[in-house]
Amino acid sequence: MIIKEAIKLIIKNIQEVLESIDEKAIERLIETLTSSKRIFVIGLGRSGLVAKAFAMRLMHLGMNVFVVGETITPAIKEDDCLIAISGSGETSYIIKAANIAKDRGSKVVAITSYPKSSLSKIADLTVTVKGKTKIDGEQNYIKRQMKGEHHSKAPLGTLFEVSALVFLDGLIAELMEKLNKKEEDMKKMHDVFE
Template identity: 40%
Template sequence: MSLIQEVKSEINQVLDLVDESQLDAIEPLITKDRRVYVLGAGRSGLMAKAFAMRLMHIGYTPYVIGETITPSVQEGDVLLAVSGSGKTKSIVEMAQKAHDNGVTVIGVTSNQASSLGGLADATIVVPGATKAGDGVKSIQLLSTLFDQTVHITLDVLALKLSRRDHTTNEEAAHEHSNME
């Protein structure tokens, strides 16, 4: 089997284990009248940023924690925090702080029983391999399988939101950067 076939097989194995009802439960938490913040470290942070970008395309007001133009979180906002292990200290501490400020926390992790999974109001479990050894084992380096499948899972969530909101591809394209 080629490496591409092995990687595809791993991705399919993880996506088959993602519980779509978790996405359905999160869908009502993300609405256009609530600001949505994303948080993650390293590659998990990049996956969170990709989700924020897609939210912007479909008409939401997303922010990335740590960016210079990100306003303070307020009660009623939503924070989507991504951590494969669910134990990344900086992510868990910021998610806890947001939760303490009345923010709805959505955790994305491979480990439901983790600190992030425990404090989140809702969790999406994406059981791809992480550098901590959680999830489906992988031939790929570190948390690559987790990152790949989080990206796809959050894209599915964005698609669900766009369908719920009746946002067309043309409307999303209108919001896409025109400074390229």
């Protein structure tokens, strides 16, 4: 069944992300997050959903976090950081936001599959989360068949998006340890209107 092939592919990609974690980049990311006055997160489409999930967990840790594009998001300032999530690193809206953040003196962190992307060139720190994105792959059917390449069973940016979500949830666990936070502490910050 295709569903099994797709899940195996997703698990394999997550394993590759696990094996390629750059511990120095993680330490720099944690330093950026913990030293910033406010944290802004941005992503579009499904990467935007990943950004919102990450922002929620940062809020549960008691951090001052905002999702770019929400009506209550304030102006970004010098002591802040922007976490920009884009599989391709070429999404024009994300690049524009990163440039604005840089112009205003804040730090920019890119979470992307492409460490040489336009977003990475702007960023103070790039954390690479490997995963096929919607821009990958040969578009020409005949060339693709001749090379033995077939469309992935995980469509478009699924591998990046799922891997980024898992990676960022792992980062939350690391932050919990560094900040000496327990799950009970996070539950106190959880939405009570549900």
